[in-house]
Amino acid sequence: MINTWAMPLLPYLPAHFAALSALQLPPAQESFTAYPADLIPAAEADPDSLGVSILDGEDVVGYFVLSAGAQRDKYLPAPDPAGVAIRALSIDERCQGRGIGTAAMMQAAEVARQHFPQATYLFLVVNQRNAHARRVYDKAGFTDWFVRDGGEHGPQWVLRRELDQEKR
Template identity: 40%
Template sequence: MNTAVSLCLYEEKYKEDLLAFELPPEQAEFTGLPEETLSEALANPDKSAVVIARKEQAVGFFILHRGEGIADFYPNTTGAILLRAFLINYASQGQGIAKAALVLLPDFIRTHFPLIREIVLAVNERNIAAASLYSRAGFLDKGLRRSGHKGPQKVLQYGLGEPMVEVRSASEFM
């Protein structure tokens, strides 16, 4: 199965796909669907909505958040960007798309946000599958924790000078 994906800043042509995304309750507990998060991301100049696309169709979505607004997640806001609301539409899960997107993420950030030196994210401690995915993609748990709306969260970090740990290239998933 071809899982070739690309990352692109949100364009209106993806809106219909994004608003049709679905997740089972056990996943929806940990992230917001685009119908809940897209409008606010587009209205906030410190947030960038990003589409994970395959064959011109949106199959995933996330938000990159920078500036002082990430201080609740990570104290060193200078040079850091927060990855939030990362999800793959349920119909497209299990095909390596999330891993492939995370492989592309560092170069995407280097291209679109050249002053950023670190990617951070918060993952609920009960969301074992997501924490494992992020760890395999090279995100490090350096012991930072925060209280989230749905329980304790690990704050994971990825320095843009650090190579991917398990995954070497997006082509491994194609």
């Protein structure tokens, strides 16, 4: 298991694009997330979103997006400026199973506090068929908030984590 304190999260940099373009996902995960290369242009163009690169040492091994505004609100029953959505966590399949995703989700609160000072909580959506991701988020301290209809992909859990629990 990887040390959670050693997992750097950095705002996405163009220098990360080549590694993120080479990121591979297991086929079973492809319907639950997106490849970073497909997300980066829209995240970079959205002033309410922040792409976050996940590093293992000096290697870029994953990516996710933190979003406020419209990209956050589309998952909520009503707009809520206190929340920040975590979207599209992807860890290279060659690096999975080492705790990298869990470490990144534990540290996402610090990045959210720095870039979204109005936020009081993080939330994310996980498909109820995606047991692997659910375990990652549970380990990172996310808890059930509500269930939403996921359309063609089926029901989804919306999980939440308060930012206050991180303050020391």
